[in-house]
Amino acid sequence: GESVGLHLPTLSVQEGDNSIINCAYSNSASDYFIWYKQESGKGPQFIIDIRSNMDKRQGQRVTVLLNKTVKHLSLQIAATQPGDSAVYFCAEHLGGGADGLTFGKGTHLIIQP
Amino acid sequence: NAGVTQTPKFQVLKTGQSMTLQCAQDMNHEYMSWYRQDPGMGLRLIHYSVGAGITDQGEVPNGYNVSRSTTEDFPLRLLSAAPSQTSVYFCASSYSNGDTGELFFGEGSRLTVL
Numbered sequence: 001g002e003s004v005g006l007h008l009p010t011l012s013v014q015e016g017d018n019s020i021i022n023c024a025y026s027n028s029a030s031d032y033f034i035w036y037k038q039e040s041g042k043g044p045q046f047i048i049d050i051r052s053n054m055d056k057r058q059g060q061r062v063t064v065l066l067n068k069t070v071k072h073l074s075l076q077i078a079a080t081q082p083g084d085s086a087v088y089f090c091a092e093h094l095g096g097g098a099d100g101l102t103f104g105k106g107t108h109l110i111i112q113p
Numbered sequence: 114n115a116g117v118t119q120t121p122k123f124q125v126l127k128t129g130q131s132m133t134l135q136c137a138q139d140m141n142h143e144y145m146s147w148y149r150q151d152p153g154m155g156l157r158l159i160h161y162s163v164g165a166g167i168t169d170q171g172e173v174p175n176g177y178n179v180s181r182s183t184t185e186d187f188p189l190r191l192l193s194a195a196p197s198q199t200s201v202y203f204c205a206s207s208y209s210n211g212d213t214g215e216l217f218f219g220e221g222s223r224l225t226v227l
Contacts, residue, residue: 034215043117043203043218044156089155100146100171101216103156 012110019080021107023073023090032093034101035064035075037086044089047075077109085111115139119204119219126194126226134189134222136204144207145187146216149173149200156203162187194226 013019025033031052036044050057050064050073057064063076073090087108091101120135138145146161148171158171162181176198178190187206191198201223205216 041221043205043220044216045218046215049215091156100158100161102158102172103148105153105155 009105010108010110012112013080014112015080015082017080019075019077019084019109021075021077021088021090021109023075023104025071025073025090025092027092027094027102028068028071030092030094033064033066033073034091034093035062035073036089036091036103038089038106039086047088080109080111082111082113085109117204117206117217117219119202119222121222122220123223124225126191126224128195128226130194131190131192132194133191134202134204134224136187136189136219137185138187138204138206138217139185140206140217141184142206142208142217143184144209145181146171146205147177147179147187147189148203148205150203150221151200159189159202191224194224196226198224199226200224 034049035047037047038044048059048062048064050066055066061078065074077084087106089103089106091103093101117138143164147159148156149159150156157173159173159177160168160171160179162168165181165184168179168181181187201221203221204219207216
């Protein structure tokens, strides 16, 4: 089965509120994690990444949190805007020289006006 | 920079037909890969290449062939299309094998096999 999964397939938030998108992973050897955003009809775009030796990383309006104890990853988007509407994927790199990324199924973030 | 360019954007095939999805990148990336995206399945790795002349299988390689004769190009070939290969295909490139830095994705190629 999927080693990376999301708790909710769809998340609806009010414009201006903060959004939190969650991701669970099962491989404790994963050493690198990335969040991607995919708008309708387009390819995924990089948002933010985090290494397994970190707990938190911040970008512009986005924060990624990594909890290795429970194998949980989250993406927080501050002051959600209409342009944030998209499908968000988490991805993990399995480490140990493995190639490629394993992607989760995605969460569709819907922004309510 | 054009980034990662995929052609065609849309294609309809009949079962048993063959075709090639083209992928080119102008960022001098060593690592290139092909993913397929199906509803509810996320992105799954088909084949990848860590450099010219080197290719390897990903999670779902059956029914697909690849080659990497140049750094820039990484075509994906379907020798005998099947309805199960109806999907959206994404080519991606990066500086490394995924353990650092981002993957740059193309816009996707939507394939329908009848």
